Amino acid sequence: MGHVVRVSSEDGEPVVVPGGSVEVRFAAELAWADGHVRRTGPPDARERSWASVLRLPTAAGPVWLKVTTPRTRAEVGLYRLLVATAPDAVLVPLAHDEARGLLLLPDGGPTLADAPRPQLGPALAGALARYGRLQRAMAPRRAEMLALGVPDAAPEALDARCAEAVAVTGLPDGGSCRAAVAGWAARLADAPAADLVTVDHQDLHPGNVLASGRFYDWGDAVVAHPFASMLVGLGGLARTLGVEPDEPVVHTARDAYLDVFADLAPHAELVATCELACRAAVVARALTWQRAVGDAGPDHPLAGAARETLARWDDPSPFAAA
Incomplete structure (x- = not known):
């Protein structure tokens, strides 16, 4: 048994x-x-x-x-x-x-979460570059993903998603949150990679990246601006290593990922867009938690995760909700 x-x-x-x-x-x-x-x-x-x-x-x-x-x-x-x-x-x-x-x-074998800590940053940097190439390849399949029921968190859908998130979480300052997200979404719609809306894994921490360089566990995925994936991709790296998101090891991983999009804009503009996309991604992240545990009842240990995540919308760190 x-x-x-x-x-x-x-x-x-x-x-x-x-x-x-x-x-x-x-x-x-x-x-x-x-x-x-x-x-x-x-x-x-x-x-x-x-x-x-x-x-x-x-x-x-x-x-x-x-x-x-x-x-x-x-x-x-x-x-x-x-x-x-x-x-x-x-x-x-x-x-x-x-x-x-x-x-x-x-069985996919060990994940990067099993890697020795000194090796994790470089290993994830290589994996994130591979992930960025996957995202670019998947961008033409946006309509197919939406037809499957993959949630839409593209910049033009963020206002509706934010209204949904505010409603299901009962966020007290929901009006301020919606106004901020609307501004971020408008900026993202004109930012680099806006025409490459694609798959966002939504849970791209080291435990979901295999040592072989492959990615699995796509149950949280949404369709979004590609850089939104770095909310967890970079925030998870910082959390795993116990460092701040502005540490060199995190910047190295970020830059390896953004290099895949270097043909779209200067590096500084890509960095700014990445931070903006991560800040706006708090909405999709909150709704991901709602889909995961929303039907589990108030006694579930993660019952408050959606509201707690959305409440970080005004945190100065773009990776606060990771």
Whole structure:
């Protein structure tokens, strides 16, 4: 018998709850997976409000069955577009079922979160450059992503998204937030890369970047100005290393990413646009939290994350909401 892992600790990290049969709880999903791989033992499961991930042992090593929720189901179709566009930059599913929201993924090996701290900055710098090239390749597929249900957080949609975020979080100073976001969105619409609205992973921390240079876990993805991805891409690096976002190691990673867009504008203008995009990205980030835990109830350990994130809209650091 396997074990079920639920999110119940105060910080939202998974903790094991003994008992419960994974085979019974996920019988239909496992039957689907068994049509694609041959298991050699019982599965384990990590169950969260936004998705459940089952580890399936096989003779060739573990594979991972991801069971999405209706709010994150677009991830399955998004993988299809990503693989068709940049197969060398993503973890390629072994199988997928878009209608049922199921993904069967190979084990991707270690992530950059496992890297020795002195190596993390350079490794992430290389990965972010690769990610920027992926974004440019995906920009022509904007309409396809939206048709799949990937949320729209492009500059021209930010005013509507901000109104939505203010409404669902009950932010007290929502009017001031909306006015600021409207100004940022207008500036972004005329900024470099405005015509390259593309996929924004939304959770691009080192744990979602494989040591092989590939990217996975696209369940939070939105369609946005490309530089919005750096809210978590750079903020997550600073947080992981325990440094401020203006430290040289973070700037080096930022510059490696922006070099992919060097044909669009001078470097200083790209830097300013990156900070602006990250500041505006607080809206999409808040709504990402809402999609993830909004239906989980007020007792969920992350129930306040959407409101807390949006409340950082006026923080002087563009990476405050990372």
